[in-house]
Amino acid sequence: MLEKLRIMMTIPELRRKIFLTLGLLAIYRIGFHIPLPMVSNTPMDSAGGGAGDFLEKVSLFAASDLRQLTIFGLGIMPYISASIILQLLGTTVPALAELKKEGQAGQKKINEYTRYLTVFICLVQSWIYLSVMLTASGPGGGNINPNFLNSTGTGLYLPWQLVAVAVMTCGSVFLMWLGEQIDEHGIGNGISLLIMAGILAQMPKALYELVRNMETQLTGLSRGQVGIETLILLFVLFIGVVVGVVFITLGQRKIPTQSAKFTRGRKVYGGTRQHLPLRINQAGVMPIIFASSLLMIPSVFFGLMAGLFETGGFVFKSLNLISLTMSDQASYLFNLLYVALIFFFCYFWTAITFNPKEISDNLRDSGTFIPGYRPGKRTTDYLEKVMVRITYVGAAFLSIVAIVPTIVYGSLGVPYSIAGFYGGTGLLIAVSVAFDLVQKIDSHLVMRNYRGLLEGAGGGTSPVV
Numbered sequence: 001m002l003e004k005l006r007i008m009m010t011i012p013e014l015r016r017k018i019f020l021t022l023g024l025l026a027i028y029r030i031g032f033h034i035p036l037p038m039v040s041n042t043p044m045d046s047a048g049g050g051a052g053d054f055l056e057k058v059s060l061f062a063a064s065d066l067r068q069l070t071i072f073g074l075g076i077m078p079y080i081s082a083s084i085i086l087q088l089l090g091t092t093v094p095a096l097a098e099l100k101k102e103g104q105a106g107q108k109k110i111n112e113y114t115r116y117l118t119v120f121i122c123l124v125q126s127w128i129y130l131s132v133m134l135t136a137s138g139p140g141g142g143n144i145n146p147n148f149l150n151s152t153g154t155g156l157y158l159p160w161q162l163v164a165v166a167v168m169t170c171g172s173v174f175l176m177w178l179g180e181q182i183d184e185h186g187i188g189n190g191i192s193l194l195i196m197a198g199i200l201a202q203m204p205k206a207l208y209e210l211v212r213n214m215e216t217q218l219t220g221l222s223r224g225q226v227g228i229e230t231l232i233l234l235f236v237l238f239i240g241v242v243v244g245v246v247f248i249t250l251g252q253r254k255i256p257t258q259s260a261k262f263t264r265g266r267k268v269y270g271g272t273r274q275h276l277p278l279r280i281n282q283a284g285v286m287p288i289i290f291a292s293s294l295l296m297i298p299s300v301f302f303g304l305m306a307g308l309f310e311t312g313g314f315v316f317k318s319l320n321l322i323s324l325t326m327s328d329q330a331s332y333l334f335n336l337l338y339v340a341l342i343f344f345f346c347y348f349w350t351a352i353t354f355n356p357k358e359i360s361d362n363l364r365d366s367g368t369f370i371p372g373y374r375p376g377k378r379t380t381d382y383l384e385k386v387m388v389r390i391t392y393v394g395a396a397f398l399s400i401v402a403i404v405p406t407i408v409y410g411s412l413g414v415p416y417s418i419a420g421f422y423g424g425t426g427l428l429i430a431v432s433v434a435f436d437l438v439q440k441i442d443s444h445l446v447m448r449n450y451r452g453l454l455e456g457a458g459g460g461t462s463p464v465v
Contacts, residue, residue, distance in 0.1 A: 021186035291341035346395035356383035
């Protein structure tokens with residue numbers, strides 16, 4: 001491995017791309033710690049309750065820490081939201097569907113619309129986010145810099161609120177620009193690398209918390225005590241979960257295809273056998289993102305509604321009970337709803353991104369067919385049936401990965417900041433981005449007749465089911 005790293009550094013173009021990517025990621029991490037001048041530097045945990053859990057969950061895939069008001073406070077989430085919205089509209093709006101068929105020119109236009117929508121979402125989200133966090137600071141403006149308090153000393157001047165909104169909007173747009181620069185001049189997918197950097201940046205803090213609470217003796221796997229055997233079990237479990245994530249991420253169902261033979265002169269062309277790869281986890285990490293975000297909304301909503309009624313009353317107790325139940329990630333109801341939503345969004349997202357009729361038409365137009373199935377409707381029905389079956393496997397896997405942190409947290413009693421690395425959104429994103437990065441580096445190495453970083457990397461040796 002050291003020899004391969006040395007080879008990477010000897011290729012001028014690859015070395016330049018790697019250092020540029022590291023430099024841009026360093027800029028992102030520096031800006032991550034620059035607070036808005038209007039607020040204090042202390043983390044805003046006063047949002048508390050379900051809102052605090054919601055902000056912590058969303059922060060995983062926003063490449064930011066939403067509990068702090070910084071210049072990158074919104075992270076890359078507005079751009080991701082804009083991309084998802086346009087992707088969903090692309091299946092229902094004919095104009096966008098036509099743009100997707102125009103190839104590179106159409107994609108360029110869609111990217112332009114994505115940028116405009118990102119700016120609009122930034123303006124709306126930053127204003128709402130700032131209002132919520134300033135309200136959480138209390139009547140005395142505990143989280144507001146005293147130099148920016150209004151004349152009554154109870155809030156932030158409106159002009160300074162507009163400045164804060166503009167700064168946070170510019171911060172998110174700047175992160176979007178950083179991601180595009182990594183795509184164009186660096187190595188790997190820029191937006192994904194920003195998210196991965198935000199996830200991995202939490203690892204040192206979690207490891208420090210684990211080591212600080214560890215006891216150098218056997219504890220019998222007692223809940224809440226991290227002993228030697230608990231540490232070994234956590235290490236083995238982490239390796240096992242990562243291996244499972246890698247297997248299912250690269251897993252494919254390869255459907256055999258055959259091209260039709262045709263004669264031109266004295267030569268016969270075609271007749272070759274190939275494979276149509278269908279990913280097991282076609283939906284990626286999106287079902288977990290949607291499911292976890294959706295489950296946090298009832299907790300926040302009913303918690304806010306309970307605050308409108310008299311404390312101790314029947315309505316207050318009922319709403320507060322629903323809020324607490326929906327925020328308890330160790331409860332059976334929460335995990336049951338979590339798994340059900342993951343299955344729903346797996347099929348929903350696969351139905352949007354995978355079009356068996358379009359694939360069938362492309363196979364027919366190219367003179368390729370699936371042995372045993374006539375081109376057209378029978379091929380479409382077969383592809384749809386296969387995708388339904390393998391999506392069930394992918395959804396089951398995502399459900400297991402999603403609830404592993406809850407199991408680790410509930411059975412061993414380790415802090416949730418540590419248990420979160422054993423599954424869920426963060427681990428899936430980190431593994432997917434790492435493989436994409438390895439494949440991009442391998443493409444540079446293979447062009448110069450070097451072997452890849454991993455055996456079979458980029459060579460299509462994915463597990464087959």
